[in-house]
Amino acid sequence: MQLTPENLSTVDFGKSELIPAIVQDYATGVILMQGFMNLEALQVTFEKKLVTFYSRSKSRLWTKGESSNNVLTLVEAHTDCDKDSILILATPAGPTCHLGTESCFEDAKPELAFLGTLEKVISERKNADPKSSYTASLFAKDLSRSCQKVGEEGVEVALAAMKQDKEELLNESADLIYHLLVLLQRSELSLPQVVETLAKRHR
Incomplete structure (x- = not known):
């Protein structure tokens, strides 16, 4: 409850x-x-x-x-x-454990938890110096550039799958997810909202 x-x-x-x-x-x-x-x-x-x-x-x-x-x-x-x-x-607001780690159960993290961490990192870097951060450089450019990157990475994912190159498919999928998270933040949306949409469709 x-x-x-x-x-x-x-x-x-x-x-x-x-x-x-x-x-x-x-x-x-x-x-x-x-x-x-x-x-x-x-x-x-x-x-x-x-x-x-x-x-x-x-x-x-x-x-x-x-x-x-x-x-x-x-x-x-x-x-x-x-x-x-x-x-x-x-x-x-920072490390939770008195030992300076994120969690008191530091070795017990769900693998998908990193997506939430990455989303926070992207948010923190959006206003950084574009010369020192690739993420900041994306936010400094026009929205169309982020849209283009998602499109390009989506095509690369499909090509890697067609070639049945698993390593390349993993790398291109990682690029796609990263650029999608950037695009979502630029659109004032979040990954949890995407998950919520998927859950509603499932129901």
């Missing part, structure tokens, strides 16, 4: 005052960390829009990133079927 400020009382803290809260990167799906929340921590998370836990070692509320500034901005929160654990979808 998706949580809102109005239905937080439905979360079951009856078995324990602290329940597990798993944080997932909203853009990539990567599991970032796991902590514990009481009702107050959950309420503060919604009030601040920053993920806040109850620290068992500090015996107090603790907002992730309060000292490092690597905060987790709340996007959505959900409970499981028993309403005694929480899944938080958040946007990280």
Whole structure:
């Protein structure tokens, strides 16, 4: 069930005052960390829009990133079927783990998660110096250039498939996906919106 400020009382803290809260990167799906929340921590998370836990070692509320500034901005929160654990979808401001890695489960990343990472990298580089970044150079040119690149790469993908050259097909497909992500951002659209469109067609 998706949580809102109005239905937080439905979360079951009856078995324990602290329940597990798993944080997932909203853009990539990567599991970032796991902590514990009481009702107050959950309420503060919604009030601040920053993920806040109850620290068992500090015996107090603790907002992730309060000292490092690597905060987790709340996007959505959900409970499981028993309403005694929480899944938080958040946007990280930097590395989540205290060891400086993206995730506390650094070796457990879905392969497709990189698409979300790439989309963020493209967004970050769009205003960079065109001389130092190929991505920035694409944004600096007319929209027609990005459209042309998607068309060219699409043809290259088809030709590689016709030749049955698997290595070339992989490389050309990577080029196509990259340039498509650039074109989507230039059109103020995103990969999740494309996925949502596919899901609607599937239903």
